[in-house]
Structure formats: C-alpha cells, structure tokens
Amino acid sequence: MASICYILWSMFEKPDCGRCVKSQKSAKCSFHNNRHIQNKFYKPGGAVIGGIFSLIHPNIYVNNFRENPDGKFKVYSVAHKNYQHVLSLLFAIKEINKNPSLLPNLTLGCCIYDDLFDSGRTYEMIMDLLFTHQIHTPNYKCDRRKNILSAIGGLSMKTSTAMATILSTYKIPQLVYGASQTIRNGKMHFPAFYWMAPEETVQHIGIVQLLLHFRWTWVGLIVSDDDDGESFVQSLTPLLTEKSICAAFTEKIEAMNYRSSQLSFGKPLLQLKRVLVSAKVNVIIISGTSQSLNSLILFLEVYEFRRKAYIGKVWILPPQWDVTNTLSSNGFSTKTFHGAFSFFIHMDEVPKFQEFLWTLQPEETLMDFLSVFWQDAFHCQLLSEFYKKCITCRTCTGEEKLESLPGHVLEMELTGESYSIYNAVYAVAQALHIPRQKAVRDRRKFLELNVQPWQLHSTLRNIHFNNGAGHEVQYVNGKLLAGGYDIVNWIISPNLSFIKAKVGKISSTQEFLIREDIIKWNNRFNQTLPLSVCVKSCQHGYSKTVREGKPFCCYNCTLCPENMISNQTDADHCIRCPEDQYSNRNKDLCIPKVITFLSCQEPLGVILISLAVFFAVVTCLVIQTFLKNWNTPIVKANNRILTCVLLSSILLCYISSFLFMGKPGRLTCLLRQNAFGIIFSVAVSCVLAKTTLVILAFLASKPSHKMRNWLGQNVANAIVLSCSLVQVCICLTWLFASPPFPEADMYSLAGQIILECNEGSLTMFYSVLSYIGFLAIVSFMVAFLARKLPDTFNEAKLITFSMLVFCSVWISFIPAYLSTKGKYVIAIEVFAILASNTGLLACIFLPKCYIIVLRPDLNSRKLSGEKRNH
Structure with missing residues (x-):
C-alpha cells in the first residue's frame, strides 16, 4: 500500500481536500502506482499539521494464511481501529x-501519511511532508504552498525518533501521542519533542502495583527485539527488583514490517514456546511495537491451532496494543486474551466525537485514505478510482454507518491515543492563537503575520488551556502534567463482542486503585485468583530464607525462633514480640505474658505457708514446755538461756519464710535474705555455743583443769555474739554496696513475667550462705567429737544429727536453686529454710520434750548423778 497523504486547507471558506501538491501546474500524486488525483491549488500563508499514522500492517488470522513449504507465512491486513487516530485529528480540526x-x-489544514508500521518508511514520509513531493530533496520546496507548523505522530519510540531526526533539524514541533518513553541513546537529543501522553514510568509503576496487589512475584517478560523493548526492560526491571518481584524469563521477539512480512519459526520462537509451556509462570508482561506483537500473535495462534489447545495466562498488555485488533472468526483471542489487562491512556469523555462519526461519509475530500478503511470494514466496493480491493465485492451504497460496525473494528468512543491526538491539535491551535492575539494588540494586519514553526516552542513547552470538550489540559516542560493510565480488563465473548471493563487506574501522582470485584479471569483459572510465584507462600509463623544459587523469589520457609512471629504471608524476617508478650505455638501472634510470683493463694504457696505456720506453732509449744519446766534438770543441763535464744531463732526463721511469699516489694526484697541470714547465723551460733559448752564442761570435770575458768554464760554469749556479728557485717556490706531490689524477669520462662527479687550481688548472697554453711560445718565437727562424752543430757549426739540434716538440705539446695526458674526458685529456698529449721527443732528439742512430757521419771537430778558417776 502506497503512502496516503491528505490535506485539509482553506483560508476563508470550507477547506478543500485532496492529494499533496507536486507543482503549480500538475497537482497529481501516485496512488497504488497507477491512479492519480487532480488537486485544487491552495492559497498562500496557511497552517498545516502533518500526521504520521500506522494504518496498514501484517495481521494474523489462521483462516487467512496458507503455510508454504518452507514453513513461512505471509499475511497483510488493515489496522481498522488505528483509523480512529486519523478521525480524531479531523474531528479536532473541524471543531x-x-x-x-x-x-x-x-x-487549519492537515497532511496525513501512513508509515505502514515501518520506521524506515517514516523518513520518506517526513521528506515528502517538508519538501517537494516525491523528489525528497532536502531544502527543495519548488512551488510548495504548505506552511507546515507541526507534526503529530509516533505510536512507537522507533517511529518517534525517526521523525525527530529530521524535524528537530528544522525546529518543527513534534507532538507524540504514544506513551512517553525514555530515549536510551545518549547521542540523541530532541528538544522539539512534546509528549501528549503520560510518562512511561507511570505505566511501569502501575504494572508493579498490580503485581504487588495480587502478590504475583514470578512473572515473565516478552518484549520486542528493538530499542522499545530494551528501554522497557531497563526501566521495569529495577522497579521489579525493588519490590522483590522476579522475572522468570525475558524473551525478545522479532518484528514484522511491510517490506518483509514473512516470519520463520526459528530458535527465538522455539525458545518462547518452551518457556510458555514449561515455565510455571501465570503472569506475562508484554511490551513492543505492533509488528513484534503480531509476531507473537502468529506464534500463539499457530501453536494453539495445531494442538487444539490454548495457553491460558494473565497477559499484561502495553497501551499501544488493542486486543480487539486480533479478533478473528476462529475465536483465538476469545480464549487466549480473555481476562487480560491493558494500561490505556486515561481520557475524559468527548461526546461530540460520536456525533462526528455518525455523519461521516466517504466523500471526495476523504476518499483517498478513508476508502481503504471503508471497503475493508464494510466488505464492499466503492465506485471510485482511489482503491479497488476486489471486483466481486458488493457495491457500497454510501448509506453505511460507522456506528453499525462492531467494536473490534471501530470504537465510537475516543480511545486514549486518539484523545492525546485531539489534545495535540488543540495545543497547536492555542500556540497559534497567542501570536495572533499579540498581533491584534499591536494593530498589525493578519496577512502580515507569518508564524514560523520554531516560534511555537516557547508556547508549547508550557501551555495551559481547555480543549473543545472543556477539559483542562496543562503541559510543563513539554510533558503532560496530569493524567495517568486506566487499567482495563478484557472480557471477550465467543461471538467476538468485548467489554473493556475499567477496573482500576494509576495516576501521574502514582495513586493506585483496583477493583477486584469486577475482574474476570481467564477461563483456565475458573474465576479464581491466579497464583504466579516461584514457590508456595510462606505462611504465618515462617520467614523467607534465600536458596543458594537461586533467584531471591525462590526461597525456603523457616519457622520463626522463640518469642518471634510473622503475621503476614511471605515475611522477609520474623519480628520480635514486645517484652511483655510472647509468641504462640504457631508463631503468628504475640500473647500477653502471665505475671507470676509465689502467691499465697496458689496451692504451692498455701502448702508452704501451712508448713511454716504449723512448725511455728510447734516451736511455740516447745518454748512453752521449756518455760513450764524451767527448773528441771534437763532444762538446766542444756543452758537455759542458749536454749531460749535458739528456740526464738528457730521461731523467727519460720516467720521469716513469710517474707518470701507474695508479690515482691522493695522492703521485702531488702529484708528477706538478710533477715534469714542473720537469724540462721544466730541459730547456728547457738548450736555451736552449746556444743562448745559441752566440751568445756567435760574438761572442767577433771580436777584442777584450767578449763574451769572458761565455764559460764559469758563464753556462750561471746560465741553467739561474735559469730552473729560477722554475718551482720556481711549483710550490712551487701545492703550498702548492692542491695537487692524487685524486678520483672521477662525472658527466663516463655509466656511468663516473673516478679522476683534481684539479689543485687550474687557474690554477697553466696557469701551469706557460705558463712552459715561454715558455722554449720564447725558445729557438726565439734558436736561429732563430743558425741561420746559421758553425760546424762549430752546434746552432742543430737546436735550432730541436726547439723547433718542442716548441711544435707543446703548442699542439695545449691544445684536445685541454680537449675530452677521462676517462682519455684523461691519455693525451693522456702522449703530449704523450713527443712533445715525443722531439722534443728526435731533433732535437738523433740527428744527433750519426749522426756519432759512422757518420761518425767528420767528428768531427775538423782538419775542424772547416777548416770554421770557411771
């Protein structure tokens, strides 16, 4: 198909429409290489907008192509829906x-060209637009009456740069209606670029947000093997990596163009077949030009047609690719692309555009380019010399209406690209309007005004206006300030009807919105949310750990450690619970810890208190028994004062055990260990004094022995006071240096906060215990040596047994104390106090009480003397 050029032009009347002017005498332009059109001449001084569009391209229909022996396919078709781009240009100019x-x-006038989806042909179109028709000699404008002020075009980045290579040289503004993309080649700098669509980065962010919303972390990329594809990969890949999304594969597909519309199924497409069939990837992101996407369509349709099956995926499609262009009678796109997502340029409704389409007819002024579309869309033959598709087709009546066409041929509502073209024309008109206003203010005549293309740049770069529909449009530094992309979900029915369900959007400010309730998924997924991950998600309570040698999206799931949880799927790491909480068994929830201490209300505390009270009462009974029998021989023989002090110490030891019960406080923490240490030291000192007096009494019984002078109460008092004073000094040092204090132990036991007394200094604590142990050992050794001394009421044997019990209890206490946690530490210490104290009470005083109460006959001076003489 030869290039189509079209001009609308007039100064003060309805615009004349015809072919591009070649010379003043002959206004002819070749069409299909054998047809010519006579044109009217144009008045000088006009303004023309050049338009480069993609209208004819190879399309893929299984029922339209035949397989050659060499395995190659050759098909041409008309991109019906791209004709709306041209119609939006005409509509804007008409308004x-x-x-x-x-x-x-x-x-305004316009000149329309078709680049046949080929960037190489774009150079020819630009040369023809700017210079003498079909001669293409730079700067040669023989009898050219067109005043080209700007050019609109560039659906792909490759076409845009091809246009800019020439247009930027002559400083002609170029308004690009395709998605704004980044020019990767640093050698190219085109200051005449004006993007009429949102930036490409906004679309990329929208893709990433869509993947994150549905938790798709294992995706595939299929891009065109050109600069557009490379730019897309370089822009999107860092965004995916930043959000922990992996590309399972990145495949490039070769483009088709009008010069060579043949495609061979070589290694690239065979590799594409392998990754699509074998890879466990349900989401595939596509980017590329129409030529490269047609290659993909051809591959998919041939593959699925031969195998009578289709590849069900979630396709994320680029803005410039309309799925309905691939609809065919075999229902290929119905099965393959049903449920796909597209990012379309956001647009506001322009109601008058539909009215424009309703009245559009293939009249003479539009025949040169519209005839191609009209005949292909309505399957009829126009009676004109412009374009004859077939002689067997029915004749067009001229009554055909565009609104009767199905949506996959032509949409009555303005598309995103068409809306960008619509705004581009208004931007040029506004840029022309400003110098005209200045001319009016300066009282210059209109015919004297000769606006040059370069004069529009200062206005176009920063312009703010309302278009014909009343929508506010603003460009800053040559880029659209507001806008964004609509996320469309394709719902395609078997009868080739379709719905572009608008399910979300991504604004230029990166505001993302999605509505899951209206999304329809591909039939393969049975209307359930597809999964596209390398591995199954780590559930709550687990965190991700990287597999060595694998992408970061392929990981293992590891159970969270103690007191750490993960309350979200695919957690990168576990989080620690607050100090007053702990993790549950599933490690997905922090539970408040239970506050524990040795309470008087719990069974263990009740038992210990009952024992302490019971033995305290027994001690009181023993004291009462001794007081009632104060003058009996057995009481006198054992030093009544030491006996009272010892019994009082034992009673106080039982009472001191209450300090260990209940919620620890500052006072109880200061008193419990120190009171226990001092009272026990007094008790053991009394035992040591009693044993010492037994030995001194035996030695003093010998005639003229020096020990007689040591007998008396003073010696006993000195032993008790001196031994107890040492313990008092140790306790005072402890209180002044590092006193005990109450604290909450958060970590010793899972799920519990233990209220306890911190000893302050373990060295001082063990010093107190060690000193008591030292006194007990000395008492044991002395009592053991005196156990066989002759005496009626010899306490040495009883003291030996009591000290044996005492030492056994406290030796057992140390390992039990060190290996126990929580309130049971206090319970063990209370038990040790009670056990050792009871050992003293039972071994020393119960035998005496037995004699006093049950055997009073043995408690006599006569029996005592007889036994001593014996």
Missing part, C-alpha cells in the same frame, strides 16, 4: 475551524 473565538479568519 477548531468552527470556533470563531480560537482562530478567527484562519482554517
């Missing part, structure tokens, strides 16, 4: 020309 306040006494 502006009818608006008396925008460009009064001036009518």
